[in-house]
Amino acid sequence: MKISVVIPVYNAEKYVEYAVKSALQQKEAAEIILVEDNSPDHALKICEKLSNENSQVRLLRHSDGKNHGAGESRNLGIRSARHDYIAFLDADDYYLQNCFAAA
Numbered sequence: 001m002k003i004s005v006v007i008p009v010y011n012a013e014k015y016v017e018y019a020v021k022s023a024l025q026q027k028e029a030a031e032i033i034l035v036e037d038n039s040p041d042h043a044l045k046i047c048e049k050l051s052n053e054n055s056q057v058r059l060l061r062h063s064d065g066k067n068h069g070a071g072e073s074r075n076l077g078i079r080s081a082r083h084d085y086i087a088f089l090d091a092d093d094y095y096l097q098n099c100f101a102a103a
Contacts, residue, residue: 002030003085003100006077008070010037012091013046020050020057022094029100030083032057035073038066043091 005023009016016034023032034047036059044061051059060080062068068076070090078086089095 001028001085001100002083003028003087004031004033004077004081004083005029005087005089006033006035006074006081007089007091008035008037008073008077009043009047009091010039010067010070010073011041011043012039013041013043015092016043016046017050019089019091019094022096023089024054024056025097026095026100028085029087030056031081033060033077033080034058035060035062035077037062037068037070037073 020032023029036044036047047059051057060076
């Protein structure tokens with residue numbers, strides 16, 4: 001089973017890296033989709049770094065460069081997902097080890 005993990009990112013510069021690392025530890029997570037939602041903090045730079053360092057991590061932004069909220073950011077991630085299964089993770093949260101195996 002391959003899972004696309006969608007992470008909407010807004011004002012999460014302190015947390016997003018840990019969230020991504022927890023998702024990458026899941027063997028079922030085939031791709032991590034970060035949807036940066038025009039954060040006023042430095043979350044975009046961190047997301048760019050994460051996507052440049054790991055080919056499993058993709059960075060998306062809304063085409064108009066405006067803030068759209070978590071719901072629309074999740075929808076953008078869903079539309080861009082490459083796999084049949086989708087999981088969501090908030091940028092200030094993390095997955096426990098083997099969380100998908102337990103499901």
